[in-house]
Amino acid sequence: GESVGLHLPTLSVQEGDNSIINCAYSNSASDYFIWYKQESGKGPQFIIDIRSNMDKRQGQRVTVLLNKTVKHLSLQIAATQPGDSAVYFCAENYGWGGISKPGGSNYKLTFGKGTLLTVNP
Amino acid sequence: DAGVIQSPRHEVTEMGQEVTLRCKPISGHNSLFWYRQTMMRGLELLIYFNNNVPIDDSGMPEDRFSAKMPNASFSTLKIQPSEPRDSAVYFCASSLGGDNSPLHFGNGTRLTVT
Numbered sequence: 110g111e112s113v114g115l116h117l118p119t120l121s122v123q124e125g126d127n128s129i130i131n132c133a134y135s136n137s138a139s140d141y142f143i144w145y146k147q148e149s150g151k152g153p154q155f156i157i158d159i160r161s162n163m164d165k166r167q168g169q170r171v172t173v174l175l176n177k178t179v180k181h182l183s184l185q186i187a188a189t190q191p192g193d194s195a196v197y198f199c200a201e202n203y204g205w206g207g208i209s210k211p212g213g214s215n216y217k218l219t220f221g222k223g224t225l226l227t228v229n230p
Numbered sequence: 231d232a233g234v235i236q237s238p239r240h241e242v243t244e245m246g247q248e249v250t251l252r253c254k255p256i257s258g259h260n261s262l263f264w265y266r267q268t269m270m271r272g273l274e275l276l277i278y279f280n281n282n283v284p285i286d287d288s289g290m291p292e293d294r295f296s297a298k299m300p301n302a303s304f305s306t307l308k309i310q311p312s313e314p315r316d317s318a319v320y321f322c323a324s325s326l327g328g329d330n331s332p333l334h335f336g337n338g339t340r341l342t343v344t
Binding site for chain 2: 218
């Protein structure tokens with residue numbers, strides 16, 4: 110899960126296993142959530158997003174689950190590969206739902222502190 | 231598509247010097263964001279432009295920080311004078327705007343102020 114301290118939470122898995130990265134978000138009014146992957150020396154890369162009117166969304170090898178009751182978001186990675194090793198961030202925003210604002214859902218994203226995923230060969 | 235291009239990749243400077251970071255957003259994107267990343271504070275939004283106009287600069291830490299976007303293909307973030315506590319990785323990101331367009335980040339500029 111996310112941490113407010115100096116040290117990133119870490120998750121270590123074996124290649125081929127499934128990974129689950131958790132995120133507890135803070136704003137009950139948030140209605141748009143994104144997962145980003147950041148490899149060493151690079152910028153965050155978009156993985157998948159989900160709106161608050163959904164509780165599950167699937168991509169290629171990734172699934173995001175949203176539990177609004179307990180304000181919890183998770184990212185599941187199937188058949189984890191060494192190339193999946195990175196820091197994973199969840200981000201939240203509010204104001205989607207037909208409300209037009211410049212920049213749309215990306216405006217004022219709040220990022221979590223990240224989780225370091227290490228995949229062992 | 232070359233993605234968001236930032237320069238320089240690394241900048242080492244002495245306290246008191248002026249630093250200018252540069253960003254070329256993805257062509258056609260109308261929203262541009264400057265973020266700062268540190269271990270202590272994570273990713274922080276500094277300023278956000280829409281159609282070259284600054285919309286929200288409330289994240290800019292001090293008057294020493296300024297940002298411009300003279301046209302749709304170029305933005306700068308300037309720190310004058312720089313201080314050691316400004317040391318961080320600075321990211322530029324762009325998006326199409328709207329509700330279904332993710333942020334695309336550059337690879338950042340690692341700034342070290344000694």
